[in-house]
Amino acid sequence: MCGWIMLWTAAVCLCLCVCSLAGPIPVHRGVSEHSKLLLVSFDGFRWDYDRDVDTPHLDAMAKDGVKATYVTPAFLTVTSPTHFTILTGKYIENHGVIHNMWFNSSTWEKKSYYKSQFVNEWWDNGSLPIWITAQRQGLKAGSLHFPGTASTYQGESAVVREVEPENYNYSNETAWQENIDKVMKSWFREQDLDFVSMYFGEPDSTGHKYGPDSPQRRTMVQQVDRTVGYLRSAAEKNGLSERLNIIITADHGMSTVYRNGLVDEIILSKIPGFSFRDLDFHIVDFGPAGLLLPKEGRLDKVFNALKGAHPHLHVYKKEEIPAHLHYSHNDRILPIILWADPGYVINGYFPVQFHKGEHGYDNQALDMKPFFRATGPDFQKNLEVGPFETVNIYPLMCHLLKITPEPNDGHLNATRHMLTSSIQTENEGSSGDDILSSVFIGLGSVAGFLVIVFVVLLSRGIHKRRRNKSRSTDEGEIDKCHTETKQTTF
Numbered sequence: 001m002c003g004w005i006m007l008w009t010a011a012v013c014l015c016l017c018v019c020s021l022a023g024p025i026p027v028h029r030g031v032s033e034h035s036k037l038l039l040v041s042f043d044g045f046r047w048d049y050d051r052d053v054d055t056p057h058l059d060a061m062a063k064d065g066v067k068a069t070y071v072t073p074a075f076l077t078v079t080s081p082t083h084f085t086i087l088t089g090k091y092i093e094n095h096g097v098i099h100n101m102w103f104n105s106s107t108w109e110k111k112s113y114y115k116s117q118f119v120n121e122w123w124d125n126g127s128l129p130i131w132i133t134a135q136r137q138g139l140k141a142g143s144l145h146f147p148g149t150a151s152t153y154q155g156e157s158a159v160v161r162e163v164e165p166e167n168y169n170y171s172n173e174t175a176w177q178e179n180i181d182k183v184m185k186s187w188f189r190e191q192d193l194d195f196v197s198m199y200f201g202e203p204d205s206t207g208h209k210y211g212p213d214s215p216q217r218r219t220m221v222q223q224v225d226r227t228v229g230y231l232r233s234a235a236e237k238n239g240l241s242e243r244l245n246i247i248i249t250a251d252h253g254m255s256t257v258y259r260n261g262l263v264d265e266i267i268l269s270k271i272p273g274f275s276f277r278d279l280d281f282h283i284v285d286f287g288p289a290g291l292l293l294p295k296e297g298r299l300d301k302v303f304n305a306l307k308g309a310h311p312h313l314h315v316y317k318k319e320e321i322p323a324h325l326h327y328s329h330n331d332r333i334l335p336i337i338l339w340a341d342p343g344y345v346i347n348g349y350f351p352v353q354f355h356k357g358e359h360g361y362d363n364q365a366l367d368m369k370p371f372f373r374a375t376g377p378d379f380q381k382n383l384e385v386g387p388f389e390t391v392n393i394y395p396l397m398c399h400l401l402k403i404t405p406e407p408n409d410g411h412l413n414a415t416r417h418m419l420t421s422s423i424q425t426e427n428e429g430s431s432g433d434d435i436l437s438s439v440f441i442g443l444g445s446v447a448g449f450l451v452i453v454f455v456v457l458l459s460r461g462i463h464k465r466r467r468n469k470s471r472s473t474d475e476g477e478i479d480k481c482h483t484e485t486k487q488t489t490f
């Protein structure tokens with residue numbers, strides 16, 4: 001009697017074992033399957049902003065994922081160019097969005113940061129942002145307020161997008177939460193988007209207005225921190241935590257500007273031998289960097305007048321600019337490039353800039369480095385990594401989404417060590433997934449076989465004992481069988 005029960009048990013055991021051990025096959029993501037990805041930028045969030053403020057939610061995120069000491073943005077360290085580097089993996093000279101402002105040096109026309117968002121020819125200069133690449137490979141992308149969202153690329157844009165209204169209030173926390181709810185519930189859960197980029201205009205605005213060392217900036221960092229907590233619990237609430245990777249970073253940092261007689265300000269019109277009459281066009285009075293187009297035949301005159309004129313002013317001919325800045329090989333970059341050391345800005349005729357904080361400096365300056373955090377199923381936990389350049393975020397995102405990247409200036413090598421081992425080497429040569437599946441199938445079969453052997457031996461043992469113990473009842477044996485069965489299926 002118990003023999004038949006044993007056979008049944010063996011069959012059930014086999015099923016359970018194979019199912020539980022080989023379970024990872026259906027659950028385990030195939031080569032084409034991927035987690036969803038959310039890219040968040042908090043404009044101007046410097047790498048060390050969490051050092052003088054309590055940031056429990058950012059700390060929790062670091063514990064649950066990866067934190068980089070800092071990342072190095074592309075030069076010019078200003079908003080639209082550096083965000084487009086994150087979206088394309090290219091240095092600014094290679095993607096063509098070389099300034100926050102669209103300009104035409106022959107007509108002297110310039111457009112503001114906001115108006116420039118809508119100039120397609122400015123953004124669509126031969127490089128595709130990740131939204132388009134993802135969509136061409138069958139994924140669905142969305143973007144909320146991220147720089148570059150308003151333009152089209154070869155006629156295409158993110159399928160779901162929301163462009164920032166003009167004169168948008170960047171600091172309204174209620175609006176931030178509403179946008180997060182929209183992205184998590186409507187975009188990721190209901191519309192099943194695979195990739196979303198999301199942008200917040202703080203703490204940049206507060207950093208400009210009050211300076212990076214101000215109490216106002218620290219208060220705004222607390223608001224960012226609360227928002228990170230809100231975002232992660234919104235992901236949880238919408239059942240996304242297990243299949244959503246989240247990358248949070250920024251476009252550049254922020255540095256205190258000194259004025260009011262504290263420093264010898266840089267005012268170009270006061271520099272001996274320099275005259276605006278020698279220029280056809282210029283962009284100055286825009287933070288620490290400037291671009292000049294000298295009149296025909298006057299390049300050397302302008303260059304020689306400015307070079308060495310102020311100890312904190314850097315003056316370069318376009319083709320001689322230091323290689324690490326990657327800001328040379330593009331027709332849109334003007335022939336002379338100026339930038340100031342941290343603490344200074346470049347003024348044209350007289351000082352007209354009143355920001356207490358600025359960015360746009362050399363990307364080697366520590367004050368220009370943004371923060372970087374990542375969590376999700378494909379990232380390691382409680383891992384702090386060293387610095388890397390933001391051109392590498394694009395190949396990382398493509399790898400996470402399992403799409404083929406466009407040619408770019410980054411490499412997965414820079415970030416691969418952040419990933420869990422199962423996704424580290426995927427898409428490269430032989431597929432790691434296939435090997436893993438085989439291992440699981442192999443383990444499943446071996447375990448199943450061992451269970452059969454074990455149950456058969458066990459049943460023989462029980463038979464023997466039953467023969468010896470003539471008084472025991474069938475019921476007792478069944479109970480005993482159950483107990484043993486439970487122990488074997490762990």
Ligand SMILES: *[C@@H]1O[C@H](CO)[C@@H](O)[C@H](O)[C@H]1NC(C)=O
Nearest residue numbers: 103104105106107108109121
């Ligand atoms: C600048 O404007 C001139 C005159 O309208 C035009 O010929 C030229 O193509 C424009 N250049 C750019 C880069 O838009």
Ligand SMILES: *[C@@H]1O[C@H](CO)[C@@H](O)[C@H](O)[C@H]1NC(C)=O
Nearest residue numbers: 096121124125126127331332
């Ligand atoms: C990029 O823009 C420049 C002018 O600003 C233009 O001459 C060039 O053709 C554009 N390239 C592409 C691929 O759009």
Ligand SMILES: *[C@@H]1O[C@H](CO)[C@@H](O)[C@H](O)[C@H]1NC(C)=O
Nearest residue numbers: 168169170171172173174175
């Ligand atoms: C923006 O919103 C915040 C809070 O929601 C408010 O305190 C602030 O005054 C607003 N700013 C402007 C310029 O309306």
Ligand SMILES: *[C@@H]1O[C@H](CO)[C@@H](O)[C@H](O)[C@H]1NC(C)=O
Nearest residue numbers: 169171172173174175176178
């Ligand atoms: C902040 O945003 C909420 C939600 O969008 C809105 O109802 C409120 O009026 C805004 N507050 C300010 C001060 O702009």
Ligand SMILES: *[C@@H]1O[C@H](CO)[C@@H](O)[C@H](O)[C@H]1NC(C)=O
Nearest residue numbers: 409410411412413414415416
């Ligand atoms: C990436 O790392 C591998 C292994 O360390 C190395 O062989 C390869 O050359 C690296 N590639 C780049 C572009 O750094």
Ligand SMILES: [Zn+2]
Nearest residue numbers: 043044079251
């Ligand atoms: Zn910015």
